[in-house]
Amino acid sequence: MNIAQVDYDGLIPNNVALGQDVRVKHALEKWHPGYIDWWNDMGPEGFQKSLVYLRTAVSVDPKGWAKFDYVRMPDYRWGVLLAPQMEGRKVNFGAHKGEAAWQEVPGEYRAMLRRLVVIQGDTEPASVEQQRHLGKTAPSLYDMRNLFQVNVEEGRHLWAMVYLLQKYFGADGREEAEALLQRRSGDPDTPRMLGAFNEKTPDWLSFFMFTFFTDRDGKMQLEALAQSGFDPLSRTCRFMLTEEAHHMFVGETGVTRVIQRTCEAMKAAGISDPYDIDKVRKLGVIDLPTIQKKANLHFSLTLDLFGNEISTNAANAFHAGLKGRYREDRLKDDHQLESGSYPVLRFIDGEIRNEDAPALSALNMRLRDDYVGDCNNGVSRWNKVIADIGIPFAMKLPHVAFHRHIGEFSRTNVDVDGNILSPADWTHRRTDMLPSSSDRDFVESLMQPQFEPGKFASWIAPPKVGIDNKPGDFEYVKIA
Numbered sequence: 001m002n003i004a005q006v007d008y009d010g011l012i013p014n015n016v017a018l019g020q021d022v023r024v025k026h027a028l029e030k031w032h033p034g035y036i037d038w039w040n041d042m043g044p045e046g047f048q049k050s051l052v053y054l055r056t057a058v059s060v061d062p063k064g065w066a067k068f069d070y071v072r073m074p075d076y077r078w079g080v081l082l083a084p085q086m087e088g089r090k091v092n093f094g095a096h097k098g099e100a101a102w103q104e105v106p107g108e109y110r111a112m113l114r115r116l117v118v119i120q121g122d123t124e125p126a127s128v129e130q131q132r133h134l135g136k137t138a139p140s141l142y143d144m145r146n147l148f149q150v151n152v153e154e155g156r157h158l159w160a161m162v163y164l165l166q167k168y169f170g171a172d173g174r175e176e177a178e179a180l181l182q183r184r185s186g187d188p189d190t191p192r193m194l195g196a197f198n199e200k201t202p203d204w205l206s207f208f209m210f211t212f213f214t215d216r217d218g219k220m221q222l223e224a225l226a227q228s229g230f231d232p233l234s235r236t237c238r239f240m241l242t243e244e245a246h247h248m249f250v251g252e253t254g255v256t257r258v259i260q261r262t263c264e265a266m267k268a269a270g271i272s273d274p275y276d277i278d279k280v281r282k283l284g285v286i287d288l289p290t291i292q293k294k295a296n297l298h299f300s301l302t303l304d305l306f307g308n309e310i311s312t313n314a315a316n317a318f319h320a321g322l323k324g325r326y327r328e329d330r331l332k333d334d335h336q337l338e339s340g341s342y343p344v345l346r347f348i349d350g351e352i353r354n355e356d357a358p359a360l361s362a363l364n365m366r367l368r369d370d371y372v373g374d375c376n377n378g379v380s381r382w383n384k385v386i387a388d389i390g391i392p393f394a395m396k397l398p399h400v401a402f403h404r405h406i407g408e409f410s411r412t413n414v415d416v417d418g419n420i421l422s423p424a425d426w427t428h429r430r431t432d433m434l435p436s437s438s439d440r441d442f443v444e445s446l447m448q449p450q451f452e453p454g455k456f457a458s459w460i461a462p463p464k465v466g467i468d469n470k471p472g473d474f475e476y477v478k479i480a
Protein backbone atom coordinates (compact mmCIF):
# COMPACT_ATOMS: atom_id res chain seq x y z
CA MET A 1 0.00 0.00 0.00
CA ASN A 2 1.18 3.51 -0.79
CA ILE A 3 1.73 5.19 2.58
CA ALA A 4 0.52 8.55 1.28
CA GLN A 5 -2.84 6.92 0.56
CA VAL A 6 -5.26 6.48 3.41
CA ASP A 7 -7.50 3.44 3.69
CA TYR A 8 -11.04 4.75 4.25
CA ASP A 9 -12.89 1.48 3.95
CA GLY A 10 -13.02 0.38 7.57
CA LEU A 11 -14.30 2.02 10.71
CA ILE A 12 -10.92 3.63 11.33
CA PRO A 13 -9.27 5.43 8.41
CA ASN A 14 -5.56 4.68 8.52
CA ASN A 15 -2.34 4.38 6.61
CA VAL A 16 -0.81 1.81 8.95
CA ALA A 17 -2.29 -1.31 7.34
CA LEU A 18 -4.64 -1.79 10.26
CA GLY A 19 -6.51 -4.41 8.24
CA GLN A 20 -3.52 -6.73 8.59
CA ASP A 21 -2.98 -5.98 12.26
CA VAL A 22 -5.93 -7.79 13.81
CA ARG A 23 -4.96 -7.34 17.46
CA VAL A 24 -4.55 -3.56 17.25
CA LYS A 25 -7.56 -3.17 14.97
CA HIS A 26 -9.74 -4.94 17.54
CA ALA A 27 -8.29 -2.94 20.40
CA LEU A 28 -9.05 0.33 18.61
CA GLU A 29 -12.53 -0.83 17.60
CA LYS A 30 -13.17 -1.64 21.23
CA TRP A 31 -11.95 1.78 22.30
CA HIS A 32 -14.04 3.54 19.62
CA PRO A 33 -17.49 3.55 21.35
CA GLY A 34 -15.96 5.00 24.51
CA TYR A 35 -14.36 7.71 22.40
CA ILE A 36 -17.71 8.54 20.73
CA ASP A 37 -19.37 8.67 24.16
CA TRP A 38 -16.64 11.02 25.32
CA TRP A 39 -17.10 13.20 22.23
CA ASN A 40 -20.86 13.36 22.74
CA ASP A 41 -20.49 14.17 26.46
CA MET A 42 -17.48 16.45 26.39
CA GLY A 43 -17.13 17.67 22.80
CA PRO A 44 -18.73 20.88 21.48
CA GLU A 45 -22.00 21.56 23.26
CA GLY A 46 -24.90 21.82 20.81
CA PHE A 47 -24.08 21.78 17.07
CA GLN A 48 -23.47 18.02 17.02
CA LYS A 49 -26.19 17.73 14.38
CA SER A 50 -25.01 20.77 12.44
CA LEU A 51 -23.20 20.41 9.13
CA VAL A 52 -19.75 21.87 9.48
CA TYR A 53 -17.45 22.64 6.56
CA LEU A 54 -14.44 20.66 7.79
CA ARG A 55 -11.25 19.42 6.33
CA THR A 56 -10.46 15.74 6.71
CA ALA A 57 -7.06 14.21 6.13
CA VAL A 58 -7.21 11.87 3.14
CA SER A 59 -3.49 11.50 2.56
CA VAL A 60 -0.25 12.33 4.31
CA ASP A 61 1.28 13.85 1.21
CA PRO A 62 2.25 17.39 2.28
CA LYS A 63 1.19 18.68 -1.14
CA GLY A 64 -2.47 17.80 -0.81
CA TRP A 65 -3.51 15.93 2.23
CA ALA A 66 -6.95 17.27 3.06
CA LYS A 67 -10.37 17.48 1.53
CA PHE A 68 -13.10 19.90 2.58
CA ASP A 69 -16.76 19.02 2.93
CA TYR A 70 -19.80 19.37 5.15
CA VAL A 71 -19.66 16.87 7.99
CA ARG A 72 -21.61 16.31 11.19
CA MET A 73 -18.94 16.29 13.86
CA PRO A 74 -19.78 12.89 15.38
CA ASP A 75 -19.40 11.44 11.85
CA TYR A 76 -15.92 12.93 11.40
CA ARG A 77 -13.46 10.33 10.13
CA TRP A 78 -10.96 10.29 12.96
CA GLY A 79 -8.09 8.16 11.86
CA VAL A 80 -4.59 6.94 12.43
CA LEU A 81 -2.18 8.72 10.13
CA LEU A 82 1.59 8.58 10.25
CA ALA A 83 4.03 10.51 8.08
CA PRO A 84 5.87 8.20 5.65
CA GLN A 85 8.76 6.19 7.00
CA MET A 86 12.11 7.61 6.00
CA GLU A 87 14.49 5.08 4.54
CA GLY A 88 17.51 4.46 6.77
CA ARG A 89 16.44 6.91 9.49
CA LYS A 90 18.75 6.92 12.51
CA VAL A 91 18.59 7.93 16.13
CA ASN A 92 19.88 11.47 15.79
CA PHE A 93 20.88 12.38 19.33
CA GLY A 94 21.69 11.04 22.78
CA ALA A 95 23.59 7.95 23.82
CA HIS A 96 22.31 5.87 20.87
CA LYS A 97 23.12 8.44 18.22
CA GLY A 98 23.89 6.74 14.91
CA GLU A 99 21.99 3.52 15.63
CA ALA A 100 19.06 2.62 13.37
CA ALA A 101 15.83 4.29 14.57
CA TRP A 102 13.73 1.89 16.66
CA GLN A 103 10.64 0.36 15.10
CA GLU A 104 9.73 -1.31 18.40
CA VAL A 105 9.86 0.12 21.91
CA PRO A 106 13.32 -0.32 23.43
CA GLY A 107 12.64 -2.34 26.59
CA GLU A 108 14.80 -0.28 28.89
CA TYR A 109 12.92 2.93 27.95
CA ARG A 110 9.43 1.56 27.90
CA ALA A 111 8.13 3.37 30.99
CA MET A 112 9.67 6.68 30.01
CA LEU A 113 8.29 6.46 26.49
CA ARG A 114 4.82 5.53 27.65
CA ARG A 115 4.81 8.53 29.98
CA LEU A 116 5.76 10.89 27.13
CA VAL A 117 2.96 9.51 24.95
CA VAL A 118 0.39 9.70 27.75
CA ILE A 119 1.26 13.28 28.70
CA GLN A 120 1.02 14.42 25.09
CA GLY A 121 -2.18 12.40 24.62
CA ASP A 122 -3.84 13.90 27.68
CA THR A 123 -3.60 17.46 26.36
CA GLU A 124 -5.59 16.62 23.22
CA PRO A 125 -9.02 15.80 24.70
CA ALA A 126 -8.38 18.35 27.47
CA SER A 127 -8.49 21.31 25.10
CA VAL A 128 -11.70 20.02 23.48
CA GLU A 129 -13.26 19.91 26.95
CA GLN A 130 -12.02 23.42 27.75
CA GLN A 131 -13.53 24.81 24.55
CA ARG A 132 -16.82 22.98 24.55
CA HIS A 133 -19.05 25.92 25.45
CA LEU A 134 -17.70 28.37 22.89
CA GLY A 135 -19.88 27.44 19.89
CA LYS A 136 -22.88 29.19 21.43
CA THR A 137 -21.13 32.56 21.44
CA ALA A 138 -19.22 32.32 18.17
CA PRO A 139 -18.62 35.77 16.64
CA SER A 140 -19.27 34.34 13.15
CA LEU A 141 -19.87 31.07 11.33
CA TYR A 142 -16.31 31.32 10.00
CA ASP A 143 -14.93 31.38 13.55
CA MET A 144 -17.30 28.66 14.69
CA ARG A 145 -16.06 26.43 11.91
CA ASN A 146 -12.44 27.09 12.86
CA LEU A 147 -13.19 26.21 16.47
CA PHE A 148 -14.79 22.92 15.45
CA GLN A 149 -11.93 22.17 13.07
CA VAL A 150 -9.46 22.57 15.91
CA ASN A 151 -11.68 20.42 18.13
CA VAL A 152 -12.02 17.49 15.71
CA GLU A 153 -8.29 17.58 15.03
CA GLU A 154 -7.46 17.51 18.73
CA GLY A 155 -9.74 14.47 18.80
CA ARG A 156 -7.68 12.96 16.00
CA HIS A 157 -4.49 13.71 17.92
CA LEU A 158 -5.92 11.69 20.77
CA TRP A 159 -6.44 8.84 18.29
CA ALA A 160 -2.84 9.20 17.17
CA MET A 161 -1.52 8.78 20.72
CA VAL A 162 -3.97 5.99 21.53
CA TYR A 163 -2.81 4.07 18.47
CA LEU A 164 0.76 4.17 19.80
CA LEU A 165 -0.42 3.01 23.22
CA GLN A 166 -2.50 0.15 21.81
CA LYS A 167 0.06 -0.95 19.30
CA TYR A 168 3.25 -0.77 21.33
CA PHE A 169 2.41 -0.93 25.04
CA GLY A 170 0.21 -3.98 25.49
CA ALA A 171 -2.06 -4.22 28.54
CA ASP A 172 -0.79 -1.10 30.27
CA GLY A 173 -1.16 0.82 27.00
CA ARG A 174 -4.79 -0.27 26.89
CA GLU A 175 -5.32 0.94 30.43
CA GLU A 176 -3.76 4.30 29.65
CA ALA A 177 -5.97 4.61 26.55
CA GLU A 178 -9.04 4.09 28.75
CA ALA A 179 -7.80 6.58 31.35
CA LEU A 180 -7.41 9.23 28.64
CA LEU A 181 -11.21 9.07 28.21
CA GLN A 182 -11.85 9.19 31.97
CA ARG A 183 -9.98 12.30 33.10
CA ARG A 184 -11.78 15.63 32.72
CA SER A 185 -10.41 19.13 32.37
CA GLY A 186 -10.93 21.08 35.59
CA ASP A 187 -12.42 18.14 37.50
CA PRO A 188 -11.24 18.30 41.13
CA ASP A 189 -11.11 14.49 41.45
CA THR A 190 -9.93 13.40 38.01
CA PRO A 191 -8.27 16.43 36.42
CA ARG A 192 -6.19 16.44 33.25
CA MET A 193 -2.48 15.98 33.88
CA LEU A 194 -1.16 19.49 33.23
CA GLY A 195 -2.22 22.75 34.87
CA ALA A 196 -2.95 24.91 31.82
CA PHE A 197 -5.31 22.19 30.55
CA ASN A 198 -7.48 22.50 33.64
CA GLU A 199 -8.07 26.23 33.24
CA LYS A 200 -11.28 27.58 31.79
CA THR A 201 -11.55 28.96 28.27
CA PRO A 202 -14.53 31.19 29.02
CA ASP A 203 -14.63 33.49 26.00
CA TRP A 204 -13.35 33.81 22.44
CA LEU A 205 -10.44 36.08 23.25
CA SER A 206 -9.27 33.36 25.65
CA PHE A 207 -9.74 30.80 22.87
CA PHE A 208 -7.58 32.81 20.47
CA MET A 209 -4.95 33.36 23.15
CA PHE A 210 -5.05 29.65 23.99
CA THR A 211 -4.55 28.64 20.37
CA PHE A 212 -1.79 31.24 20.01
CA PHE A 213 0.10 30.39 23.19
CA THR A 214 -0.89 26.92 24.35
CA ASP A 215 -1.24 25.21 20.97
CA ARG A 216 2.17 26.69 20.25
CA ASP A 217 3.53 24.83 23.26
CA GLY A 218 1.92 21.78 21.63
CA LYS A 219 3.82 22.55 18.47
CA MET A 220 7.13 22.77 20.39
CA GLN A 221 6.49 19.49 22.18
CA LEU A 222 5.53 17.79 18.91
CA GLU A 223 8.65 19.16 17.24
CA ALA A 224 10.77 17.71 20.04
CA LEU A 225 8.97 14.35 19.87
CA ALA A 226 9.16 14.33 16.06
CA GLN A 227 12.92 14.00 16.56
CA SER A 228 12.45 10.82 18.57
CA GLY A 229 14.55 7.75 17.89
CA PHE A 230 11.36 5.74 18.37
CA ASP A 231 10.27 5.98 14.76
CA PRO A 232 6.49 5.46 15.09
CA LEU A 233 6.34 8.38 17.55
CA SER A 234 8.37 10.55 15.25
CA ARG A 235 6.16 9.77 12.26
CA THR A 236 2.99 10.32 14.26
CA CYS A 237 4.14 13.71 15.50
CA ARG A 238 5.33 14.81 12.09
CA PHE A 239 1.85 14.40 10.69
CA MET A 240 0.23 16.04 13.73
CA LEU A 241 2.39 19.10 13.10
CA THR A 242 0.76 19.51 9.68
CA GLU A 243 -2.60 19.87 11.41
CA GLU A 244 -1.18 21.95 14.26
CA ALA A 245 -0.21 24.69 11.80
CA HIS A 246 -3.91 25.49 11.39
CA HIS A 247 -4.35 25.84 15.16
CA MET A 248 -1.50 28.39 15.22
CA PHE A 249 -3.20 30.19 12.34
CA VAL A 250 -6.52 30.36 14.21
CA GLY A 251 -4.80 31.83 17.28
CA GLU A 252 -2.60 34.28 15.53
CA THR A 253 -5.17 35.62 13.08
CA GLY A 254 -7.85 35.55 15.78
CA VAL A 255 -5.93 37.86 18.10
CA THR A 256 -4.84 39.98 15.14
CA ARG A 257 -8.44 40.49 14.04
CA VAL A 258 -9.48 41.51 17.55
CA ILE A 259 -6.62 44.02 17.74
CA GLN A 260 -7.34 45.31 14.26
CA ARG A 261 -11.01 45.88 15.00
CA THR A 262 -10.19 47.75 18.23
CA CYS A 263 -7.65 50.00 16.53
CA GLU A 264 -9.93 50.72 13.58
CA ALA A 265 -12.83 51.59 15.87
CA MET A 266 -10.60 53.88 17.96
CA LYS A 267 -9.33 55.59 14.84
CA ALA A 268 -12.85 56.11 13.48
CA ALA A 269 -14.01 57.54 16.81
CA GLY A 270 -10.97 59.80 17.10
CA ILE A 271 -9.67 58.12 20.28
CA SER A 272 -5.89 58.11 20.36
CA ASP A 273 -5.27 57.17 24.00
CA PRO A 274 -5.37 53.36 24.30
CA TYR A 275 -5.76 53.73 28.08
CA ASP A 276 -9.03 55.63 27.76
CA ILE A 277 -10.67 52.31 28.49
CA ASP A 278 -14.22 53.44 29.18
CA LYS A 279 -14.44 55.32 25.90
CA VAL A 280 -12.96 52.43 23.94
CA ARG A 281 -15.28 49.90 25.52
CA LYS A 282 -18.30 52.01 24.60
CA LEU A 283 -17.40 51.31 20.97
CA GLY A 284 -18.15 47.62 21.55
CA VAL A 285 -14.54 46.55 21.13
CA ILE A 286 -11.95 45.17 23.54
CA ASP A 287 -9.45 47.78 24.76
CA LEU A 288 -5.78 47.00 24.08
CA PRO A 289 -4.73 46.92 27.78
CA THR A 290 -7.26 44.14 28.41
CA ILE A 291 -5.98 42.21 25.40
CA GLN A 292 -2.48 42.60 26.85
CA LYS A 293 -3.65 41.24 30.23
CA LYS A 294 -5.18 38.21 28.55
CA ALA A 295 -1.89 37.62 26.75
CA ASN A 296 -0.03 37.89 30.09
CA LEU A 297 -2.31 35.26 31.59
CA HIS A 298 -2.10 32.72 28.78
CA PHE A 299 1.63 33.18 28.21
CA SER A 300 2.44 32.61 31.89
CA LEU A 301 0.13 29.59 32.22
CA THR A 302 1.70 28.08 29.11
CA LEU A 303 5.28 28.60 30.30
CA ASP A 304 4.44 26.31 33.21
CA LEU A 305 3.93 23.50 30.67
CA PHE A 306 7.66 23.45 29.98
CA GLY A 307 8.27 22.14 33.51
CA ASN A 308 11.25 22.80 35.72
CA GLU A 309 14.11 24.76 34.19
CA ILE A 310 16.54 22.16 35.48
CA SER A 311 15.14 18.71 34.83
CA THR A 312 16.47 15.20 35.15
CA ASN A 313 13.48 13.80 33.26
CA ALA A 314 14.25 15.96 30.26
CA ALA A 315 17.92 15.00 30.45
CA ASN A 316 17.02 11.30 30.62
CA ALA A 317 14.61 11.49 27.70
CA PHE A 318 17.24 13.20 25.57
CA HIS A 319 20.04 10.87 26.64
CA ALA A 320 17.79 7.92 25.78
CA GLY A 321 17.09 9.34 22.31
CA LEU A 322 13.35 9.66 22.94
CA LYS A 323 12.77 13.43 22.93
CA GLY A 324 15.08 15.83 21.15
CA ARG A 325 15.46 19.56 21.03
CA TYR A 326 13.43 21.87 18.82
CA ARG A 327 14.55 21.04 15.28
CA GLU A 328 17.40 18.89 16.56
CA ASP A 329 18.21 17.79 13.01
CA ARG A 330 19.08 21.34 12.04
CA LEU A 331 21.34 22.07 15.02
CA LYS A 332 25.08 21.99 14.66
CA ASP A 333 26.72 20.35 17.66
CA ASP A 334 27.53 16.86 18.93
CA HIS A 335 23.83 16.08 19.71
CA GLN A 336 24.89 14.35 22.90
CA LEU A 337 25.45 17.28 25.24
CA GLU A 338 27.51 15.26 27.70
CA SER A 339 29.65 18.36 28.13
CA GLY A 340 28.76 21.98 27.51
CA SER A 341 26.44 24.34 29.31
CA TYR A 342 23.35 26.43 28.72
CA PRO A 343 22.36 29.69 30.47
CA VAL A 344 19.37 29.26 32.75
CA LEU A 345 17.40 32.04 34.39
CA ARG A 346 17.17 31.18 38.08
CA PHE A 347 15.90 32.63 41.33
CA ILE A 348 18.88 32.76 43.69
CA ASP A 349 19.24 34.70 46.96
CA GLY A 350 16.16 36.72 46.19
CA GLU A 351 17.36 37.71 42.73
CA ILE A 352 16.67 36.66 39.15
CA ARG A 353 20.01 35.63 37.69
CA ASN A 354 21.39 33.88 34.68
CA GLU A 355 23.48 30.88 35.59
CA ASP A 356 25.16 28.29 33.41
CA ALA A 357 23.82 24.80 33.90
CA PRO A 358 24.88 21.53 32.26
CA ALA A 359 23.31 21.56 28.79
CA LEU A 360 21.67 18.20 29.33
CA SER A 361 19.88 19.35 32.49
CA ALA A 362 18.73 22.59 30.87
CA LEU A 363 16.71 21.13 27.99
CA ASN A 364 13.34 22.34 29.24
CA MET A 365 14.77 25.82 29.51
CA ARG A 366 16.13 25.60 26.02
CA LEU A 367 12.81 24.48 24.55
CA ARG A 368 11.11 27.27 26.46
CA ASP A 369 13.56 29.82 25.05
CA ASP A 370 12.80 28.59 21.54
CA TYR A 371 9.13 28.88 22.35
CA VAL A 372 9.45 32.45 23.60
CA GLY A 373 11.27 33.36 20.38
CA ASP A 374 8.45 31.86 18.33
CA CYS A 375 5.83 33.77 20.38
CA ASN A 376 7.74 37.01 19.93
CA ASN A 377 7.58 36.65 16.16
CA GLY A 378 3.79 36.48 16.41
CA VAL A 379 3.63 39.45 18.77
CA SER A 380 5.60 41.62 16.34
CA ARG A 381 3.07 40.78 13.66
CA TRP A 382 0.30 41.97 16.01
CA ASN A 383 2.24 45.15 16.65
CA LYS A 384 2.60 45.84 12.96
CA VAL A 385 -1.20 45.99 12.71
CA ILE A 386 -1.39 48.46 15.63
CA ALA A 387 1.40 50.62 14.18
CA ASP A 388 -0.09 50.61 10.68
CA ILE A 389 -3.39 51.95 12.00
CA GLY A 390 -1.43 54.49 14.03
CA ILE A 391 -2.35 53.75 17.65
CA PRO A 392 0.49 54.41 20.13
CA PHE A 393 0.58 50.99 21.80
CA ALA A 394 2.71 47.87 21.56
CA MET A 395 1.89 44.41 22.82
CA LYS A 396 4.67 42.74 24.76
CA LEU A 397 5.28 39.36 26.30
CA PRO A 398 5.60 39.59 30.08
CA HIS A 399 8.84 38.57 31.78
CA VAL A 400 9.20 34.77 31.98
CA ALA A 401 9.22 34.95 35.79
CA PHE A 402 5.80 36.63 35.87
CA HIS A 403 2.87 34.70 37.43
CA ARG A 404 4.52 31.31 37.51
CA HIS A 405 3.40 28.19 39.34
CA ILE A 406 6.05 25.73 38.29
CA GLY A 407 9.83 25.98 38.35
CA GLU A 408 12.28 28.57 39.66
CA PHE A 409 9.85 31.45 39.91
CA SER A 410 6.94 29.70 41.55
CA ARG A 411 8.35 30.79 44.91
CA THR A 412 8.25 34.50 44.20
CA ASN A 413 6.07 37.30 42.84
CA VAL A 414 7.39 39.12 39.83
CA ASP A 415 5.79 41.86 37.74
CA VAL A 416 5.56 41.85 33.94
CA ASP A 417 8.92 43.64 33.71
CA GLY A 418 10.74 41.19 35.93
CA ASN A 419 10.79 43.24 39.16
CA ILE A 420 10.35 41.23 42.33
CA LEU A 421 7.30 42.29 44.32
CA SER A 422 6.37 41.87 47.96
CA PRO A 423 3.21 39.82 48.52
CA ALA A 424 1.35 43.03 49.35
CA ASP A 425 2.52 44.75 46.15
CA TRP A 426 1.61 41.70 44.14
CA THR A 427 -1.92 41.69 45.53
CA HIS A 428 -2.20 45.40 44.94
CA ARG A 429 -0.95 45.33 41.35
CA ARG A 430 -2.27 41.97 40.22
CA THR A 431 -5.25 43.31 38.28
CA ASP A 432 -3.03 45.80 36.43
CA MET A 433 -1.32 42.79 34.92
CA LEU A 434 -3.94 40.04 34.80
CA PRO A 435 -7.63 40.26 33.86
CA SER A 436 -9.77 41.50 36.73
CA SER A 437 -13.29 40.25 37.31
CA SER A 438 -14.65 43.41 35.72
CA ASP A 439 -12.42 42.88 32.67
CA ARG A 440 -13.76 39.37 32.41
CA ASP A 441 -17.34 40.58 32.78
CA PHE A 442 -16.82 43.15 30.06
CA VAL A 443 -15.35 40.64 27.61
CA GLU A 444 -18.12 38.23 28.42
CA SER A 445 -20.74 40.92 27.78
CA LEU A 446 -19.45 41.17 24.20
CA MET A 447 -19.81 37.45 23.56
CA GLN A 448 -23.06 37.69 21.62
CA PRO A 449 -23.46 35.08 18.90
CA GLN A 450 -23.40 36.18 15.28
CA PHE A 451 -24.66 33.29 13.17
CA GLU A 452 -25.61 35.11 9.98
CA PRO A 453 -23.34 34.09 7.07
CA GLY A 454 -20.78 36.78 6.32
CA LYS A 455 -21.53 38.80 9.47
CA PHE A 456 -19.12 39.33 12.39
CA ALA A 457 -19.56 40.40 16.01
CA SER A 458 -18.71 44.02 16.83
CA TRP A 459 -15.38 43.23 18.45
CA ILE A 460 -13.63 41.32 15.68
CA ALA A 461 -12.62 42.15 12.10
CA PRO A 462 -13.47 39.74 9.27
CA PRO A 463 -10.63 37.54 8.01
CA LYS A 464 -8.67 38.53 4.93
CA VAL A 465 -9.61 35.35 3.06
CA GLY A 466 -12.05 32.52 3.59
CA ILE A 467 -11.25 28.91 4.41
CA ASP A 468 -10.67 26.84 1.26
CA ASN A 469 -11.00 30.12 -0.68
CA LYS A 470 -14.68 30.37 0.05
CA PRO A 471 -16.39 33.76 -0.42
CA GLY A 472 -17.11 36.05 2.54
CA ASP A 473 -20.75 35.06 2.95
CA PHE A 474 -20.14 31.31 2.77
CA GLU A 475 -22.21 29.29 5.24
CA TYR A 476 -19.41 27.49 7.09
CA VAL A 477 -21.82 25.91 9.53
CA LYS A 478 -25.39 24.91 8.68
CA ILE A 479 -26.84 25.07 12.14
CA ALA A 480 -29.28 22.32 13.07
Ligand SMILES: [Fe+2]
Residues within 6 Å of the ligand: 124, 153, 154, 157, 218
Ligand atom coordinates in the same frame (compact mmCIF):
# COMPACT_ATOMS: atom_id res chain seq x y z
FE1 LIG B 1 -3.16 18.56 19.27
Ligand SMILES: [Fe+2]
Residues within 6 Å of the ligand: 154, 215, 218, 244, 247
Ligand atom coordinates in the same frame (compact mmCIF):
# COMPACT_ATOMS: atom_id res chain seq x y z
FE1 LIG C 1 -3.60 21.95 18.59
